[in-house]
Amino acid sequence: MSLYQTEGIVLSQTPLGENDKIITLLSPEEGLVRAVVKGARKPKSRLSAVTQPFTRASFQLSRGKSLDRVIQVSLKTSHPGILSDYAKVVCASYVSELVAELSPEKQQNREQFWFFSSVLDHLEQREDPWVVVKWTEVGLLLRAGLLPSFDECALCGGEIVQPAYFSAEAGGAVCGKCGQAKDAADWAGVQAGNLALGEQTVRAIPVSPGTLKTLEILRDSGNQCPNLTAKGQVRQEVNDVLQQCVDHALGKRLKSSLLVGSILVSPHRE
Ligand SMILES: [Zn+2]
Structure with a gap:
């Protein structure tokens, strides 16, 4: 043995x-x-x-x-502070499913372990689990090399000018010049050739400057979960963008994703 x-x-x-x-x-x-x-x-x-x-x-x-x-x-x-709080249990189940999807079997990965250890500690200590879950999604995708760009246009490489869009299939944020059409479906049709996606239509969602800024902070915060929160439109857009990123990276939707989505719609115990 x-x-x-x-x-x-x-x-x-x-x-x-x-x-x-x-x-x-x-x-x-x-x-x-x-x-x-x-x-x-x-x-x-x-x-x-x-x-x-x-x-x-x-x-x-x-x-x-x-x-x-x-x-x-x-x-x-x-982690008793997670186990005694239903919303945190749902969030911990989701991030556990996500890290299992993004970690190889029987392969050394010390950084992934210490990052995830810190994720559960933050989840236990923070009042609102939203920022911890978003920081985890961004951190795991970044470490796996699957995080799209947020601060330059995925199509022209230029500065992001409003009205901006986000499309995981297109590779990230898309500037207002590249996405001139009024709605995403229209835009996708117009740009399909330039995206080298052939006849395929890519999904895109409009994003505000606050949303892109929040995503950049989450990406650049490394092993320390940032002290930030978001309400209303920014919160919704960050949720939508990261849902698209995770779905696209995994090629499927996680079982626990729907439940965690319903919990993270509005601030904890507001
Ligand atoms: Zn562009």
């Missing part, structure tokens, strides 16, 4: 048979790890409580052919 020790954050769990479960861990040395927790669903299981989602712990595992096995767990934090 080959044993190894690693830090890890539990991203998700699924039942296995009658008594066991499988957890997905994010770890600094091994990236994503899928491991069986034997007996986790028996009433008196010691391992059950310390292998719940959002838990950060030191794990001892044994290597298996397809799945590893959890042998021992030494708890660091279960």
Whole structure:
């Protein structure tokens, strides 16, 4: 039996048979790890409580052919401040699903681990989870090399002049000169040839200067979640732009995306 020790954050769990479960861990040395927790669903299981989602712990595992096995767990934090708040649980489930999509299995990625560890700490501490979720989306896409441009036109490379648009399919923000048509559908038709997308129509949404500024701050804030909030139109546009970015990067919509969208429409407990 080959044993190894690693830090890890539990991203998700699924039942296995009658008594066991499988957890997905994010770890600094091994990236994503899928491991069986034997007996986790028996009433008196010691391992059950310390292998719940959002838990950060030191794990001892044994290597298996397809799945590893959890042998021992030494708890660091279960993030009680997330678990006691329904909105934060929804947000943590969403960012966990997103980081699982954007992290390779069995591949060292220390920076991803420490970034995500900081994401859960911020989510636990901040009053309004909106900025933490938006900072996480931008940070994960940036690290994966999948973040579109916000501060120059994706089509002409020029300065963004209003009325500006955003289109993940076009590669990011589009300036008013390139997007002269009044509505996005019209604009897409006009520009399709220039975009080298053939007959394909690209989706685009109008964006205000405040929205682009907010996206730039989120992108440039590195490992520190910025202190900002947004209301009304900017909040809605930032939500729409990042939804488009995530959908486009993954080529699908995440299951937890609809629920988190409904929670982040307006400021927390307003
Ligand atoms: Zn342009």
